[in-house]
Amino acid sequence: MINNSGNAFDYSLFKRLLKFTKPYKFVFYFVAFAAIILSVFAIVRPYLTQEAIDLSINTQDYDNLVYYTALMLITLVLEVIFQFGFIYYANWLGQEVIRDIRVKLFEHMLGFKKQYYDNSAVGRLVTRAVSDIETIASIFSQGLFMIISDLLKMLVVVGFMFYQSWKLSIVVLLVMPFILYATRVFQQKMKSAFEEVRTQVANLNSFVQERITGMKIVQIFGRENAEYERFKAINAKHKKAWIKTVWYNSIFFPVAEVATSITIGVLVWYGGMQIVENNNLSLGLIVMFIQLTQMLFRPLRQIAEKFNTLQMGMVAANRVFKILDTQASITDVGAIEAKQLKGAIQFNEVRFSYIKGEEVLKGISFAVNEGETVAIVGATGAGKSTIINLLNRFYEIDSGTISIDGVSVKDYTLASLRNQIAVVLQDVFLFADTIMNNITLKENSITEEDVITAAKAIGVHDFIMSLPNGYQYNVKERGVMLSSGQRQLIAFLRAYVSKPSILILDEATSSVDTYSEQLMQDATERITKGRTSIVIAHRLATIKKADKIIVMDAGQIVEMGKHDELLEKENGYYRNLYEVQFLQENTLDV
Structure with a gap:
């Protein structure tokens, strides 16, 4: 049984999910490879921009400018190709995995004792087999691989920054602890909020399914108004759960955007002062650091957003695996084939x-x-x-x-x-x-x-x-x-x-x-x-x-x-x- 400990990332749960990727291991490896290549492309274009400014624009070398422009165009085309392959096959992998999980879940549910269905709401089971499993696909398509890709980009960007200028790198990284702390608090709050969302979605599905099925009874006994009021109450709880996630997003993303803008402003001020005073830095380097700063902070904001997706997928996977771990099937160990029984x-x-x-x-x-x-x-x-x-x-x-x-x-x-x-x-x-x-x-x-x-x-x-x-x-x-x-x-x-x-x-x-x-x-x-x-x-x-x-x-x-x-x-x-x-x-x- 999966133990939902409340950790940000359940490694045992993810390890279990990875088992479903084994039939598609070559696609899995390609997506991982594409993530690495995209992280390298993250520094190529800013570097080419720096070279174009310092070696072409400042020196007014038109031929050299055309050369760097062509390199940037080629880099952009290659990046688009790998980005397409990364997104398409990450989504393809997610859909293949959830297809296999859904088949396994349905097969498992077919063998359950009647007693299990006596004690389980049909709407909840439908939610697990349909929407929860669909949410699991986002772990591969919009969650994990995207987070890994963004983390690789950040590591490459930080390393390249320090290689180019450790002083400017420290200016950029001064605000990093604050953003990391805000991201950590944000993901903890969102995990709790998404668990509540999934619970309310299941409650809503269960209520609607039962009332539609039993609509004849509702109408015969004149319970339309009463059921309407109950539905409004359940729907209000569903809305409240989602509003909580909207509230956390509304706080985090503006804070992260302000922190990014402040960092760029300080970077321009400090770099500009250095150029004015002793010209130790070049204009191309400042422009490159502005681009790298955006590349560093944008993935950080996206990681928080994609962590929401990952959290929802992990919560959904936890719910689905709980059903798969349920031992409610009739023991089928008999070896005798019942053919043409006499009927005694x-x-x-x-x-x-x-x-x-x-x-x-x-x-x-x-x-x-x-x-x-x-x-x-x-x-x-x-x-x-x-x-x-x-x-x-x-x-x-x-x-x-x-x-x-x-x-x-x-x-x-x-x-x-x-x-x-x-x-x-x-x-x-x-x-x-x-x-x-x-x-x-x-x-x-x-x-x-x-x-x-x-x-x-x-x-x-x-x-x-x-x-x-x-x-x-x-x-x-x-x-x-x-x-x-x-x-x-x-x-x-x-x-x-x-x-x-x-x-x-x-x-x-x-x-x-x-x-x-x-x-x-x-x-x-x-x-x-x-x-x-x-x-x-x-x-x-x-x-x-x-x-x-x-x-x-x-x-x-x-x-x-x-x-x-x-x-x-x-x-x-x-x-x-x-x-x-x-x-x-x-x-x-x-």
Whole structure:
């Protein structure tokens, strides 16, 4: 885990970033070489200016002036070429690095347990994967390499100054400690300010993403004004964080500019006095020192500005690497490929808790035989959906064992296990894509012909063809162009075409209209035939046809058996549930 110690520059963090440049080491070396060459060019032009003044202008030698002018032109062209290569490839390197980091981050996030997403705001994760990673690119394009280039320029300039005149060099450097101190204070303040900026950006993204996603709820309950006020408060904090960075910039850069002007003024006064009194210095030397002073102080101001960019990049990198260092993935050490499972499921003394110390499943045990359809019923929070999540290994159990066909689910490879289990959820998620792509999820092995055949088999082909463009109809984000029942039919077809060994219907018909439910019931009979199925449902028609009913309450199995057997238990949990809920529902349906 990256430790953000508050240092100006985190070397361990930067060393980790450099590992991503290894595939592009030749570009990296070229950018470093270009930085060195540009530092040399920094003194060439001022030196040629001095020579032109002292050896050409003062002596009125026209041919010599043309010669030095040509040299300056050639130097300028070469400097432009290297400057172009430096800027282009530094930016190119930054984009290649963040592409690789973003791919690595997304791959890492794909393997996270559901529990990680339960506890993480989507807006924050989007910020990390998009804007924070984009900010990392500035470390290479506008931050580190630019700072190194500027530092090299300053070192070369200072060395050349002392070589030409140590007296004038001391005049120039008298103000340097003050500027260095101001720069140090400035970068410390900016680091703290940028950390606050990134925090407020994440808060703003998270708030906006959640409210846009849940806009229907906001409008239904008339919370527009309340959410508007909350947004204004969050936006104000975001503005305040940025204003703080503007405040520090507004103080530092004018101070640095004044210090530069004062230094040049003292340099002209002192150099001019020397020329007037004893002519120890030349006019060309004074002009050269004025140019060198600007070259020395300008990079110093730019270093402070680019340090802001570097700080933002390092803060963003720290946040991204914290996610990369998060060990929230399901352990995938299984070696057995789950192919064509028979579907015999065994839960043995399984205990599980989302929050440590608060058990959701309290040592449950049950068996589902091959090809059997089992219904799980119980009040909300009884642990029904948790069983499904554990079977798919979306969470790790606290103790006990879960096995399929006599093999622990941990011994199967994670991908092959999940490929053999199809789930239809009550809350169906559809991507902003065509119906065809939402069904196949772009799995190349599933052809359009397979989808159409499956759709006809379960009776949803006519419904799909009634939509504009049929299977190519774009359902938009989260499937908003379809009704709840239509979305569930699409999800059922998606599960059907995957040809699973085990089918799970997690309250898949609880919010479906009567017509769609009849389609689902007919399809359920076809898809569950000869296939192990687990059905979590509220509707009586779904439960009555199950081979076995598991009744749960508060994380425990309280009853188990067939529908008729459970009804015969006087004061039984299932019987009470049937009389209070299922019977009433059946009457209403009639």
